[in-house]
Amino acid sequence: MIHDPTHLFEGEAGPRMLKAAKITSVISYPPITSIFVFAALSTKCDDFATGAIVYAVCLLFAVILPFIETMYISVKTNNTDGDIVRKEDRAVPLALGVLCYIGGIIALKLIDAPNEIVVMMICYTAVTAFILLVSFRWKISIHACGLAGPGAILSAVFWPWGLLVFVPIPWICACRYYQKKHTPAQLVAGFACGLAITLAIMYMAGML
DSSP states (O other): OOSOTTSOOOSOOOHHHHHHHHHHHHHTSHHHHHHHHHHHHHTTSSSHHHHHHHHHHHHIIIIIHHHHHHHHHHHHTTOTTSOOOSGGGSHHHHHHHHHHHHHHHHHHHHTTOOHHHHHHHHHHHHHHHHHHHHTTTOOOOHHHHHHHHHHHHHHHHTTTGGGGGGTTHHHHHHHHHHTTSOOHHHHHHHHHHHHHHHHHHHHHTTOO
16 A cells, blocks of 8 residues: 555565566566567568668667666676666766766667667757756656657557557566565656656657
8 A cells, every 4th residue: 555655665574476577677667568569660671671770779778778787787886686776876877877878879770770769869969968957956757768668659659559558567567566666656757757758758749
């Protein structure tokens, strides 16, 4: 039961719940979900060969490089589960993540990738930069941010089936809460900010 939305979970979750929560957190980690997000968007390319090249670029800049640097910082800050718990330790991996995404935008522009894919990479850049700024004062949920944005774009591109991305978000947020990674307020703020930033960028890009 949530007694205070600004506090971490104060109870003790059972071993099955914690195991399920850990697995869910790994699967829903933004660089992991990016694998599926960009795979879906790459189908918008004119042919398979072009789609494969675009997807490879997305994997490099939005999955492989962010994952490597985050895992390195996670281990360096003594977080063996891949999470970076202290907000003070988030600055470096988030800043490097922003640089990775900017590199992705440039690469996608150079190969003339579809607009939807470029916009998705821009959204990842903007949301990550926002989280970086917030992290100097507060710890916002990266998982919630990283699901709201892709959910918005996939919903627009693959309407109405893209809305299915939003279905598991309450469960994922609950998992983060029971793992004592975030407060309910941090989870809601992460989702709301990720969605708002993405919708604003989509509007400016003419996708809405």
